[in-house]
Amino acid sequence: MSGRYAFFKGRIVPIEEAVISVRTHAFNYGTGVFEGIRAYWNEEEQQLFIFRPREHYERLLASARMLLMSFPYTPDDLTRITVELLQKEGYREDVYIRPIAYKADEVIGVRLHNLKEELTIWTTPFGHYIEREAAHVMVSSWRRINDNAIPARSKITGAYVNSALAKSEAMLNGFDEAIVLTEDGHVAEGSAENLFIIRNGVLITPPVTDEILEGITRRTLIELAHNELGIPTVERHIDRTELYYADEMFLCGTGVQLVPVVSVDRRPVGNGEIGPITRRLHDLYFDVVRGKVPKYRGWCVPVYVPEPVGAARG
Numbered sequence: 001m002s003g004r005y006a007f008f009k010g011r012i013v014p015i016e017e018a019v020i021s022v023r024t025h026a027f028n029y030g031t032g033v034f035e036g037i038r039a040y041w042n043e044e045e046q047q048l049f050i051f052r053p054r055e056h057y058e059r060l061l062a063s064a065r066m067l068l069m070s071f072p073y074t075p076d077d078l079t080r081i082t083v084e085l086l087q088k089e090g091y092r093e094d095v096y097i098r099p100i101a102y103k104a105d106e107v108i109g110v111r112l113h114n115l116k117e118e119l120t121i122w123t124t125p126f127g128h129y130i131e132r133e134a135a136h137v138m139v140s141s142w143r144r145i146n147d148n149a150i151p152a153r154s155k156i157t158g159a160y161v162n163s164a165l166a167k168s169e170a171m172l173n174g175f176d177e178a179i180v181l182t183e184d185g186h187v188a189e190g191s192a193e194n195l196f197i198i199r200n201g202v203l204i205t206p207p208v209t210d211e212i213l214e215g216i217t218r219r220t221l222i223e224l225a226h227n228e229l230g231i232p233t234v235e236r237h238i239d240r241t242e243l244y245y246a247d248e249m250f251l252c253g254t255g256v257q258l259v260p261v262v263s264v265d266r267r268p269v270g271n272g273e274i275g276p277i278t279r280r281l282h283d284l285y286f287d288v289v290r291g292k293v294p295k296y297r298g299w300c301v302p303v304y305v306p307e308p309v310g311a312a313r314g
């Protein structure tokens with residue numbers, strides 16, 4: 001079941017009213033940019049926490065600038081709108097939030113300039129992106145889009161055809177997920193996730209110049225690994241065959257959260273089981289996003305106003 005409301009053309013409206021024409025530029029040419037944000041239900045506190053919305057909205061506005069769009073909103077404005085939208089829905093479960101900024105003119109003509117833009121936000125309850133506890137992946141025959149073709153660091157709707165080609169190839173061949181390489185053959189990322197390997201106790205992840213989305217989960221995990229586990233991360237090129245030599249591996253992103261990878265191209269990663277560092281990071285991540293770690297509470301924006309202490313129920 002999807003949410004009952006959307007933010008559309010500047011106001012929160014019933015979801016049935018948030019519709020666009022078949023003539024919309026973004027529908028015809030893929031000229032939209034989007035985000036995926038999660039909000040986590042914390043049962044003990046009866047609270048819904050949005051995870052790092054300001055960082056997501058900063059990235060949305062940066063992606064929008066890439067497509068020559070500008071909006072009168074700040075990341076704080078968009079966070080407030082999201083809080084209001086979620087309050088209206090009244091969710092008491094984990095939620096996915098989907099903001100999209102798009103070229104809204106109903107015209108023929110491939111371009112970015114002289115077009116008006118709109119921004120919409122809709123939400124839906126959401127569980128796992130990959131159903132299995134640990135993923136079996138393949139290296140895709142599709143290459144990651146190049147920065148000089150369509151920049152992967154912008155979350156552009158049309159660019160996700162590249163991800164969809166890789167994901168479907170993997171799933172139709174019996175794998176859970178695809179890993180895509182750059183044109184020069186280095187590891188970039190998963191179809192919609194960043195990737196880390198662990199070799200000799202060190203986390204290694206491709207640099208932001210290797211055709212990846214500059215993931216917020218990636219940044220979060222680098223910080224958590226450093227601060228809480230004392231494990232450094234090296235950002236460097238990763239060769240394809242290092243995937244076969246890795247002790248541990250995982251995919252991370254807002255959608256996938258943190259999913260261990262236990263085989264690549266039918267070769268076991270390490271001993272073929274979830275590795276100890278991956279497991280510790282996984283557990284820590286889920287405590288942090290649910291607002292259970294005081295040190296990182298600042299990343300979690302509460303949706304509901306807490307009842308005053310001693311308020312009568314009922």
Ligand SMILES: Cc1ncc(COP(=O)(O)O)c(C=O)c1O
Nearest residue numbers: 192193194213215216217253254
């Ligand atoms: C291609 C791609 N890489 C990486 C990520 C992970 O980014 P984040 O952690 O900011 O959600 C995503 C998901 O949004 C993605 O679509």
